[in-house]
Amino acid sequence: xxxxxxVFNLRGVGTAEFILMIIxxxxxxxxxxxxxxxxxxxxxxxxxxFAVSVSLNFLLYLNILYYREFTDFVxxxxxxxxxxxxxxxxxxxxxxxHLFDFxxxxxxxxIIILLLLKxxxxxxxxxxxxxxxxxxxxxxxxxxxxxxxxxxxxxxxxSRRAQSDKTYVVRYLGLGPWMLTxxxxxxxxxxxxxEANKTY
Numbered sequence: 001x002x003x004x005x006x007v008f009n010l011r012g013v014g015t016a017e018f019i020l021m022i023i024x025x026x027x028x029x030x031x032x033x034x035x036x037x038x039x040x041x042x043x044x045x046x047x048x049x050f051a052v053s054v055s056l057n058f059l060l061y062l063n064i065l066y067y068r069e070f071t072d073f074v075x076x077x078x079x080x081x082x083x084x085x086x087x088x089x090x091x092x093x094x095x096x097x098h099l100f101d102f103x104x105x106x107x108x109x110x111i112i113i114l115l116l117l118k119x120x121x122x123x124x125x126x127x128x129x130x131x132x133x134x135x136x137x138x139x140x141x142x143x144x145x146x147x148x149x150x151x152x153x154x155x156x157x158x159s160r161r162a163q164s165d166k167t168y169v170v171r172y173l174g175l176g177p178w179m180l181t182x183x184x185x186x187x188x189x190x191x192x193x194x195e196a197n198k199t200y
Contacts, residue, residue: 002103007064010171016153017171020146024174027143032056034139037132042124054108061104063175068096073166073178076186147173
């Protein structure tokens with residue numbers, strides 16, 4: 001959320017859009033973590049939580065560095081294929097790393113320190129399926145409300161605006177949903193290209 005206001009120019013206008021920018025990371029992040037509650041093995045559960053935390057932080061920080069260079073967000077096309085990140089002209093060495101950037105990794109650092117100090121105790125008792133499903137359903141509901149509010153405020157956000165201006169999706173839904181939306185449209189375009197090539 002800090003990056004939304006200090007790095008990304010999301011062009012939020014009005015109270016409703018600023019509220020969405022503040023709350024939109026909650027639903028998607030909650031879904032990413034509550035789905036892990038269904039894992040029964042203790043070691044796998046904690047490893048998965050750490051892996052998801054690092055992945056989400058990496059996704060955020062990669063977008064921060066990329067945005068500083070190109071004033072744009074990372075897409076599937078810029079990560080893979082002919083428009084890969086490095087082929088696209090992106091050079092990590094040319095992007096200024098700010099002293100303030102440690103904030104984006106502070107949760108991972110704290111977790112590692114607590115693990116080394118043995119302050120985090122692994123609980124071998126897993127959560128009941130009904131409780132896990134309840135938390136997961138709540139997180140989906142939160143994201144669903146976010147999505148409904150976003151669509152209400154900006155009609156056809158996913159179906160039309162996402163293809164013309166990615167800032168809309170990031171502003172209303174967040175980076176994670178933007179990457180999923182971009183993945184879907186990339187798949188659709190690739191499928192259309194393959195079908196078109198078959199006709200020639």
